[in-house]
């Protein structure tokens with residue numbers, strides 16, 4: 418692994434990269450990456466392009482296959498991934514390298530692989546196809562605190578931290594069992610309970626008959642500063658910068674989790690949409706800074722009105738969504754909605770003046786009002802639109818009969834077909850202007 422500056426110059430490299438290029442880290446640092454990997458389209462004269470390219474490839478999560486040129490002229494087949502990083506507001510590029518261009522380890526090299534792993538600085542762990550550890554190297558013991566004797570025969574989940582979602586592991590198994598390699602930063606737990614971060618690559622080992630017999634994991638632990646930066650990047654991708662709330666991506670993920678939890682435990686949950694009333698007027702009258710303060714206060718108040726395991730997200734503009742877990746009756750939701758309206762009313766203070774925050778809320782309950790996320794989202798939005806068209810500053814529960822007779826239903830269907838965001842508020846002629 419290496420960190421490049423925006424001009425593509427190697428600012429930092431790991432010993433593993435030195436091993437790969439058959440030279441010391443010092444010989445790599447300060448070099449133009451184009452001289453080491455000529456195929457990479459990073460050029461010293463195009464820093465803006467370099468960062469945009471790293472960001473683009475990072476988001477795609479793809480590995481690029483190249484031939485590296487070691488300083489002594491040797492050709493090295495490589496798989497490369499790029500990500501944009503920011504450390505202390507300095508944009509940088511994280512370059513991750515894997516040996517070879519093959520997905521699977523070539524036939525008959527298994528024993529040699531175990532032998533070669535012995536002296537590596539990288540952590541190597543070999544499991545069978547069910548994830549039981551078969552072999553580890555010395556670096557494994559240093560990184561995890563488990564000796565070879567303690568680890569071999571145990572499931573690799575020995576190091577599980579509980580901080581990844583079940584989807585993370587299911588994606589890993591799908592990828593591996595399809596014969597492809599899996600690369601990710603794993604958050605694992607050492608024997609002494611400490612959390613550590615591993616930049617890990619897992620490759621299937623395929624025997625002479627073409628069967629996958631083992632998985633080979635190679636990783637190195639991330640330094641504290643890099644780990645913090647990666648956590649920040651992850652947080653930024655899933656949170657709204659203004660309020661710090663989960664953004665639409667994370668909200669959709671939480672909604673999926675709410676479905677699985679409700680199905681697993683036989684529970685109900687409620688989805689609530691909230692749109693501020695006359696927010697545009699606040700912006701127009703007092704300016705965007707005050708508007709931003711109103712949005713931040715809304716976020717704080719919403720979080721204060723719900724339980725820790727519930728979700729409050731900002732979907733965009735003045736639209737928020739809440740997922741209230743483990744709901745028994747509609748009355749439970751009503752209590753929360755009333756509390757929200759009351760606490761938002763307190764608003765913000767501007768000198769001697771108080772600006773109340775008014776909102777329209779639409780709610781529904783799984784499974785009564787919908788059994789998939791799309792219809793629940795659409796129906797919460799519809800209920801919110803009803804609350805708004807009833808004068809705003811209030812809440813409304815989704816009602817099937819109302820929905821069936823509504824002209825908006827047709828509009829909803831059109832929007833749904835067009836795959837657009839369902840902003841029903843824009844269809845209404847009646848808008849609340851109360852403050």
Ligand SMILES: Nc1nc2c(ncn2[C@@H]2O[C@H](COP(=O)(O)OP(=O)(O)OP(=O)(O)O)[C@@H](O)[C@H]2O)c(=O)[nH]1
Pocket residue numbers: 659692693694695696697698700704705706707708709712733734735805842848849
């Ligand atoms: N201050 C601020 N304003 C924003 C932000 N994002 C969106 N807006 C503004 O939010 C307003 C949303 O418009 P509308 O949905 O029509 O707001 P509204 O006046 O509450 O209309 P109704 O919902 O019908 O009551 C627009 O004026 C946007 O410019 C933001 O991050 N900060």
